[in-house]
Amino acid sequence: MEEVGLLINGIYLKVPQGYTLLQAAQQLGVDIPTLCYHPELPSEGNCRLCVVEIGEYPRTRLVNSCTYPVEPGLNVQTHSEKVLQARRIVLELLLARAPKAKLIQDLAAEMGIHESRFKSEDPYELCVLCGLCVRTCREIVGVSAISMANRTPGKLVTTPFLEPSDACIGCGSCAFVCPTEVIPYIEKDGKRIIWGREFELVRCNVKLEQKLKSISTVKL
Amino acid sequence: MPKIESVDHLTEYRRQIRAQRDPKQQQILVCSGPGCLPLGSTEVAGAFQEQMQEKGLQGKVILKSTGCHGLCAHGVRVLLRPQEIAYQKVTPEDVPEIVETTLIGGKVVERLVYQDPDSGQTAVHKSEIPFYQGQKPLVLRKLDEIDPESLDDYLVVGGYRTLRKVLFKMSPEEVIDAVERSGLRGRGGAGFLTGRKWRLCRQVPGEVKFVICNGDEGDPGAFMDRAVMEGDPHAIIEGMIVGGYAIGAHQGYIYVRHEYPLAVKRLTQAVAQAREFGLLGNNILRSGFDFDIKISQGSGAFVCGEETALIASIEGNIGEPMPRPPYPAQKGLFGMPTVINNVETWANVPEIINMGPEWFAALGTEKSKGTKVFSLVGAVNHTGLVEVPMGTTLRQIIFELGGGIPGGREFKAVQTGGPSGGCIPKQFLDLPVDYDSLQEVGSIMGSGGMIVMDTTSCMVDVARYFISFLFEESCGKCTPCREGLRQLLNILNDITSGEGKEEHITLMEEICTTMASASLCGLGQSAANPVLTTLKYFRAEYEAHIRDKKCPALVCRPLLTYTIDPEACTACLACVRECPVGAISGPKKEAQHIDQDICIKCGRCHDVCQFDAVKVE
Amino acid sequence: MDVERLESILTQYEGYPQDLIPILQDIQDQYHYLPKDELKVVAQRLNVPLTKVYSVATFYKMFSLIPKGRHQLRVCLGTTCHLKGGQRLLESVSSHLGIEPGYTTADMQFSLETVGCLGSCAQAPVMMVDDKYYARMTIDKVSKVLKLYKE
Numbered sequence: 001m002e003e004v005g006l007l008i009n010g011i012y013l014k015v016p017q018g019y020t021l022l023q024a025a026q027q028l029g030v031d032i033p034t035l036c037y038h039p040e041l042p043s044e045g046n047c048r049l050c051v052v053e054i055g056e057y058p059r060t061r062l063v064n065s066c067t068y069p070v071e072p073g074l075n076v077q078t079h080s081e082k083v084l085q086a087r088r089i090v091l092e093l094l095l096a097r098a099p100k101a102k103l104i105q106d107l108a109a110e111m112g113i114h115e116s117r118f119k120s121e122d123p124y125e126l127c128v129l130c131g132l133c134v135r136t137c138r139e140i141v142g143v144s145a146i147s148m149a150n151r152t153p154g155k156l157v158t159t160p161f162l163e164p165s166d167a168c169i170g171c172g173s174c175a176f177v178c179p180t181e182v183i184p185y186i187e188k189d190g191k192r193i194i195w196g197r198e199f200e201l202v203r204c205n206v207k208l209e210q211k212l213k214s215i216s217t218v219k220l
Numbered sequence: 221m222p223k224i225e226s227v228d229h230l231t232e233y234r235r236q237i238r239a240q241r242d243p244k245q246q247q248i249l250v251c252s253g254p255g256c257l258p259l260g261s262t263e264v265a266g267a268f269q270e271q272m273q274e275k276g277l278q279g280k281v282i283l284k285s286t287g288c289h290g291l292c293a294h295g296v297r298v299l300l301r302p303q304e305i306a307y308q309k310v311t312p313e314d315v316p317e318i319v320e321t322t323l324i325g326g327k328v329v330e331r332l333v334y335q336d337p338d339s340g341q342t343a344v345h346k347s348e349i350p351f352y353q354g355q356k357p358l359v360l361r362k363l364d365e366i367d368p369e370s371l372d373d374y375l376v377v378g379g380y381r382t383l384r385k386v387l388f389k390m391s392p393e394e395v396i397d398a399v400e401r402s403g404l405r406g407r408g409g410a411g412f413l414t415g416r417k418w419r420l421c422r423q424v425p426g427e428v429k430f431v432i433c434n435g436d437e438g439d440p441g442a443f444m445d446r447a448v449m450e451g452d453p454h455a456i457i458e459g460m461i462v463g464g465y466a467i468g469a470h471q472g473y474i475y476v477r478h479e480y481p482l483a484v485k486r487l488t489q490a491v492a493q494a495r496e497f498g499l500l501g502n503n504i505l506r507s508g509f510d511f512d513i514k515i516s517q518g519s520g521a522f523v524c525g526e527e528t529a530l531i532a533s534i535e536g537n538i539g540e541p542m543p544r545p546p547y548p549a550q551k552g553l554f555g556m557p558t559v560i561n562n563v564e565t566w567a568n569v570p571e572i573i574n575m576g577p578e579w580f581a582a583l584g585t586e587k588s589k590g591t592k593v594f595s596l597v598g599a600v601n602h603t604g605l606v607e608v609p610m611g612t613t614l615r616q617i618i619f620e621l622g623g624g625i626p627g628g629r630e631f632k633a634v635q636t637g638g639p640s641g642g643c644i645p646k647q648f649l650d651l652p653v654d655y656d657s658l659q660e661v662g663s664i665m666g667s668g669g670m671i672v673m674d675t676t677s678c679m680v681d682v683a684r685y686f687i688s689f690l691f692e693e694s695c696g697k698c699t700p701c702r703e704g705l706r707q708l709l710n711i712l713n714d715i716t717s718g719e720g721k722e723e724h725i726t727l728m729e730e731i732c733t734t735m736a737s738a739s740l741c742g743l744g745q746s747a748a749n750p751v752l753t754t755l756k757y758f759r760a761e762y763e764a765h766i767r768d769k770k771c772p773a774l775v776c777r778p779l780l781t782y783t784i785d786p787e788a789c790t791a792c793l794a795c796v797r798e799c800p801v802g803a804i805s806g807p808k809k810e811a812q813h814i815d816q817d818i819c820i821k822c823g824r825c826h827d828v829c830q831f832d833a834v835k836v837e
Numbered sequence: 838m839d840v841e842r843l844e845s846i847l848t849q850y851e852g853y854p855q856d857l858i859p860i861l862q863d864i865q866d867q868y869h870y871l872p873k874d875e876l877k878v879v880a881q882r883l884n885v886p887l888t889k890v891y892s893v894a895t896f897y898k899m900f901s902l903i904p905k906g907r908h909q910l911r912v913c914l915g916t917t918c919h920l921k922g923g924q925r926l927l928e929s930v931s932s933h934l935g936i937e938p939g940y941t942t943a944d945m946q947f948s949l950e951t952v953g954c955l956g957s958c959a960q961a962p963v964m965m966v967d968d969k970y971y972a973r974m975t976i977d978k979v980s981k982v983l984k985l986y987k988e
Contacts, residue, residue: 046697048698048700062737062738085730085733089733090734093703096707097706117723121706147888147892148892150696151521151694151696152696152705160876167886167887254957254958254959257957258972292960440914440915440917440953441915479956517858517862521896536857537893538893595958598917598958671916671920798929824929827925
């Protein structure tokens, strides 16, 4: 596979063509904080936490590392003052949006932010609109039972018409992938309740031997 | 309309219709542009129709409803050719007199001609009106001349002439060369070199490519693209055929916002005409080149003016921008290489090909070539559309063409570039207007809106206005734009309602810096400009709101007090009827009084008072 | 659901996913809103998830999921209109009709909306009732204009 050489924080490295800057940085062991990124899902560049600075001074700019592809000779700074300032403000904004979201609190604390200077409109909000649930439902589960609705002021993740959705199979992947644990998901008395629907839980009756057998069959 | 079979047939047809037309024939050209239409140009044209019938002038006089005549302030405008007599503020009631005095009597109706607001001097002919002097109309050139619904009209003035040159004598590379050499830059906002954009797209391998016309003119205060789409739709189509040929695209899309119903109608009609006539479709004029155009309507989303969001919208998705790269030139509509240019850019193309790139490049400044159309609106005497060479100064545009500020008030700022632009103060009035100089002072060219503000405008309120507009329009995909705008609006609402704090200014600056650097698309990246420029040039106004809880321009209503001057009040009770909360009362036939505890400071009493009795401070 | 009416719209399209927005525009134009059952049929016919239809229907300002009135009243809040009192015009219209922007009167006669810019900035403030523009509006003209449309 063709390789591309680039500079990350002054260190030259070669990575396969088609890698994103985030992947390249990870190969180098550089830690870039992410929120809406998941290796198994297409990146959309929503949260802007993973921004890095590229280019030569003074013509540098910030791009999101989760979507920007490596380019030969590109100069990348992952922790420059410009980058850190942007990350701090992004986290402060997210903290104002979802002040009780544990992950946001933790990410912010890592940057030395313990309280947002901005107004919090809804102290109980947990959703940061990262879109991981929507993408998981669409790309991995393949049912598209939930999506984003409205735009800025009223943007939210929901089922169509805010009603229980026929498309939902109750797999719970959305709740599992959600980084701020906002999707209500209840399991009790042999029932799972999610997105306003109830699913009967059925015990899996495939025996362990059969499972192993089927796995080896697949491998063959 | 005949089907044109070949390029010679086109030339022959053009010759025929030209021969049928007498340049000396009397023409009445009624403006039905964006400014005159709401003032009743349809009724004026109807009145002419009636009068012509009554006086037996049908067949002798040609009546046309045309596109924008430019000087919207004095609509409804009527131009009489060949005399070039320009009448203004025409109402249906004036029409019999125009017909009697001018068309039959050969005399001028003096009361309907232009009069200088200061000297009182009149100007009968279009070329004598200061507003038109100093303009260099290329894109707007045909607007007051042709009937936008008539393909023949477009052909008579040389329309579709480029096709002979482009499809038969030039290679796609030569076309791209010409556009590149002309120095034409995108008229929609960022000002990317059009020729380079085309070249990048041409170089991307692929059988299927697209060209798109961005007619989603969403900048509030800008209506030049609307005027061109409504007034000269074929120029856009012609430009797109040239562009399609150059990059190797066989399908074009015109994306037009649904808030412009007439533009949708005219473009749809023009595309159908061109297709029927053989200028769109397979094997155009037997050149072997296939090209067609579809009209795609926006559904009300400002963000769709952004290229990648516009593409998403044509594909049937929500208008969320995508991270770049890949750029649309590499991977655009339906994943195929795509060139997007805005209306004015496309409309410039035919003339560049006809007159040659050197001719175009001779106009304008070193890095900004050609002309630019601006919609000059707000606190200026001659509101309307102007087209001037790049590099014309703000002062020339606002004071010479625009006739200065009404009511003898003082100029305060001019806002360019729509919500992504900035407010430019007095000290930069001599700034030559081009892409780079506007950027240097913190604004942008944008699509060409130019909103003049005088001392009655509050700059904090203006910033709040733009931020609230953008907050409603942001797609909400990325954090800095979505949450940044939310917080900016919170802060600006606080400041304009007397809740401002000293630290708000720093907070806003921090949000703005991050929005500009870290937002996903151009909307978010430039959304901070209105705040940044007003903070930079009008900081004292912010401080007055924050420290003294005063709005110096008397705009921010929570900071104002309304009272009634008993001397001036005539007890007409108009304010009492208008007041939504019943705060105004008083004895019968005597001066009224506003109860400050009830008053919500909506200002409607002030607006309805005919006697200037409601005082604000 | 009026199947025939919906069919007459759907048959004009080839049924590609990119037909979604034009179809919704047609439905909005004819029905003055997007009825839920119709949207479900559209999703099936275009073979797109209902979530996509719902996202699109709630993203664009032109679409409404609740029925709109006979007359669409749009008050322009573009920059020039804002500077020339568009907000007060809106408030006046709003109190004359007794509804907030975004709502419809109980008698289903008027829907009131704001719009970013109507492009008639030279005649600010401007409002539009259905397809007719009203230029250089003042508050005292509001009731006169509304009367023209009242039954």
